[in-house]
Amino acid sequence: MPAKRALIMHPSDNVATTVEEIQAGEEVAIPMGRKVLSICAIEAIPFGFKIALQDIPRGEIIRKYGETIGTAGTNIAKGALVHIHNLEGTRARGDLERRDKG
Amino acid sequence: MSFLGYVRSDGSVGTRNYVLVIPQGIISKSICDFVTGTKSILTVDHGSGRTANDRETIARVLIGLGRNPNVASVILHAASPGVGYPELRAERLADEIARSGKRVEILDAARDGGTYGAIVKGIQLARQMAYEASKLRRKEVGDEHLCLGVKCGYSDTTSGIAGNPAVGYLYDKIVAAGGTAMFGETTEIIGAEHVLAKRAATPQVAQAILDAVLVQEARAKATGLDIRTVNPVPSNIKGGISSLEEKSLGAIHKAGTAPIQGVLKYAERSQGKGLYFVDNWMGHLSIFAGYAAAGANIVLFQLGGGGVTGRTLLEGSPSVVAPFLWTTANPKTYAAARDSIDFYSGTVIEGSETPEEAGERLYRTVIDIASGTLSRSETLNYSEPIDMYLQEPRF
Numbered sequence: 001m002p003a004k005r006a007l008i009m010h011p012s013d014n015v016a017t018t019v020e021e022i023q024a025g026e027e028v029a030i031p032m033g034r035k036v037l038s039i040c041a042i043e044a045i046p047f048g049f050k051i052a053l054q055d056i057p058r059g060e061i062i063r064k065y066g067e068t069i070g071t072a073g074t075n076i077a078k079g080a081l082v083h084i085h086n087l088e089g090t091r092a093r094g095d096l097e098r099r100d101k102g
Numbered sequence: 103m104s105f106l107g108y109v110r111s112d113g114s115v116g117t118r119n120y121v122l123v124i125p126q127g128i129i130s131k132s133i134c135d136f137v138t139g140t141k142s143i144l145t146v147d148h149g150s151g152r153t154a155n156d157r158e159t160i161a162r163v164l165i166g167l168g169r170n171p172n173v174a175s176v177i178l179h180a181a182s183p184g185v186g187y188p189e190l191r192a193e194r195l196a197d198e199i200a201r202s203g204k205r206v207e208i209l210d211a212a213r214d215g216g217t218y219g220a221i222v223k224g225i226q227l228a229r230q231m232a233y234e235a236s237k238l239r240r241k242e243v244g245d246e247h248l249c250l251g252v253k254c255g256y257s258d259t260t261s262g263i264a265g266n267p268a269v270g271y272l273y274d275k276i277v278a279a280g281g282t283a284m285f286g287e288t289t290e291i292i293g294a295e296h297v298l299a300k301r302a303a304t305p306q307v308a309q310a311i312l313d314a315v316l317v318q319e320a321r322a323k324a325t326g327l328d329i330r331t332v333n334p335v336p337s338n339i340k341g342g343i344s345s346l347e348e349k350s351l352g353a354i355h356k357a358g359t360a361p362i363q364g365v366l367k368y369a370e371r372s373q374g375k376g377l378y379f380v381d382n383w384m385g386h387l388s389i390f391a392g393y394a395a396a397g398a399n400i401v402l403f404q405l406g407g408g409g410v411t412g413r414t415l416l417e418g419s420p421s422v423v424a425p426f427l428w429t430t431a432n433p434k435t436y437a438a439a440r441d442s443i444d445f446y447s448g449t450v451i452e453g454s455e456t457p458e459e460a461g462e463r464l465y466r467t468v469i470d471i472a473s474g475t476l477s478r479s480e481t482l483n484y485s486e487p488i489d490m491y492l493q494e495p496r497f
Binding site for chain 1: 258259260262263289292293294297319322323324325326327328329330339341342344345346347348351352407451
């Protein structure tokens, strides 16, 4: 069975966006220039969601489009789904301001 | 390249040819019900209890719509609750619209025999104006006469990968041809403002982009909320967008790669041509009327996925006088609302087209609609009320 596809937006990204529905255990092919990176999805990843291309330790920056889209809220394993449960937004966080002010 | 448009006396070129009747109310509604080729605006706000700044914004919307190149002539009535304020007096609005060389007539219920009398006089005037307008023929003109406005909405990850890049290609092409293109949605550039600031034509423009974000982010933080409880909206999150930064970084692709010439207020007309950032709000019932008031003669809504299910009717047309296009790159959205969508670029994700090929196809679609083909939403005689972007408290 051919591998499912995901797209990387910039060479420095540590996540890719899936363009097919992916089941746990399936191989995901990510074109990177002339090479194709192959990653095993460790959980189901729906169409249009993000897969971790490497282990991303908690607090580390998550990059898409070559830019910061947030930080890891937990340790994220290679091949895992990256979404609101494990990605923290860093901008316009009124809740954090309030907590910092006590 | 070129399109077929209506050349106005001030040199601007329309893609449509309407008689505009403003502001809203029973007089405008009655005239438009009776007379073909007319347009009016539906709003909740007419300025009563609004601050001077907000009243000036309302005036900017009404004057701007009147001056829009898609408008042949204008009827103003002086029966709106807002006309008591100096900014919104019918004579003031009429004078500023008339500077564009268009015929402008004022109906005054007090002078013209009350509301009924004003309606009768308005119908007579509008029929005459619609007849005169119909004598104008489209002529071939260059793309420098196009003025575009865009918003992306119900965004998902297909928006950032394929939908917005197709619009970005169109934007680059129109700007390169000497045209004007506007994008905005200040909340949705938070996290991407540094990328846009690098593209500013001057250091002042870069600072204005950063300042707009600073003000908006401070407002967001003052709520004490995690912005993700507000924006990205639930449909964005359901579509795979995980943070406001991710949404913003995808959203800016619709602006192409041209230098940014300036930062405009809501409904403010640019001084020159090229690409402009508008400090506006994302609501589609707000943003498109603002673009039309700023002179847009065609507008696009680039749609993601969330909330669009089987056989959805996308109604649209909140741009009053500017043709309104729906575009999407989401295959499920396209399948669910095929008869409402003007352009599909999911082909880029499927691998059957390059982003450039999709962008070129979007360009041809825009030229075709600018030249007179109806957009899908224009085939419906329906529009939601406009929510003008007023930012100050009401009293």
